[in-house]
Amino acid sequence: MFSKACEYGIRASIFIAERSLMGMKVSLKEVANAIDSPEAYTSKILQKLSRHEIVSSEKGPNGGYLIGPQQIEKVMLNEIVFAIDGDKVYQGCGLGLPKCDGAKPCPAHHQFKIIRDELKEMLETTTIKSLTLGLSESLTFLKR
Amino acid sequence: MFSKACEYGIRASIFIAERSLMGMKVSLKEVANAIDSPEAYTSKILQKLSRHEIVSSEKGPNGGYLIGPQQIEKVMLNEIVFAIDGDKVYQGCGLGLPKCDGAKPCPAHHQFKIIRDELKEMLETTTIKSLTLGLSESLTFLKR
DNA sequence: CTTTTATCGGACAAATTTGTCCACTTTAAT
DNA sequence: ATTAAAGTGGACAAATTTGTCCGATAAAAG
Ligand code: FES
Ligand code: FES
16 A cells, blocks of 8 residues: 555654653654664654654754644644655556546546545544554554 | 556456457457556566466467456456455555554554455455446546 | 467566665754 | 764665566467
8 A cells, every 4th residue: 555664654653643742752763663663764764754844853862753732733644645655645546557537547447536535535634643542552553 | 556567467357358258369469568568577467367267378379368258257356456466455554564453453453444445345346347348438448 | 290379487687665874964961 | 172862864785576588388370
């Protein structure tokens, strides 16, 4: 569905959001450990999210990543997907034609459009914050 | 959503099915041309579909690919996806955890499960034959 | 039986994605 | 000021996916 980079990005954002809600910053090492991802690779992904102003980063001792109080209410899943994977989820044809185009559709356009529209709706209405809810009670997990 | 190989595989199957319904066989070259795919790569994919008994192949002069009269009524989209991409569509976690597992779910499991179940349902109930319908009237397209 | 035509399958090559390393910058603490 | 602790960013490496080449195999036609 998404690239591995995007999966890491979402998991990382959820973790940072959870800690930010508790008023904490987290280091790269903590993120990588929490979501079980390669540290340096995760760093690249967080840089991208930082440039897209989805997460904030602070350098120096006691630095780390966080999501500010205003941002945390607003960041939707689709922003992270868009920042990392671009618009291929939105514009891509299920059968691989250059672009999904209802005016010249592939044979499965109708079937795929239904699914894709629902996925889009889900991504656009799900906040990162809402995804942190089950974490502290161990109802949900960021690694296994 | 799917690998490129899988996209080629579905497009190829739809094309072969359309011709098979007209009682024709098609050569590798015709397939690759019809779906705008690299010939040798398409060959690998058709071999895989052939080994999974989704399409039939015949060697020698007047050889080519076809889908038999019984098969064409039965082949569903999900069989092609499964033959090429395996069960990652079915078992994969949306956030990249090793396996989607409701007993130890990722934070977005609920949201993803809804989408994935619908995708699964769609793939399992859509026949290749049904996807050929708009082709001859140029209502749908296998390449652009 | 030979030739021609087609798929089969293994080895190889290119491109993309994923992952690593290290020098650099920024910032806080001493 | 100096040092140590963090993220930054560029170059590189490994792995995976995508794509190519070519000889082997099978079958029909002459
Ligand atoms: S054209 Fe293929 S999904 Fe829309
Ligand atoms: S565990 Fe992540 S989608 Fe089910």
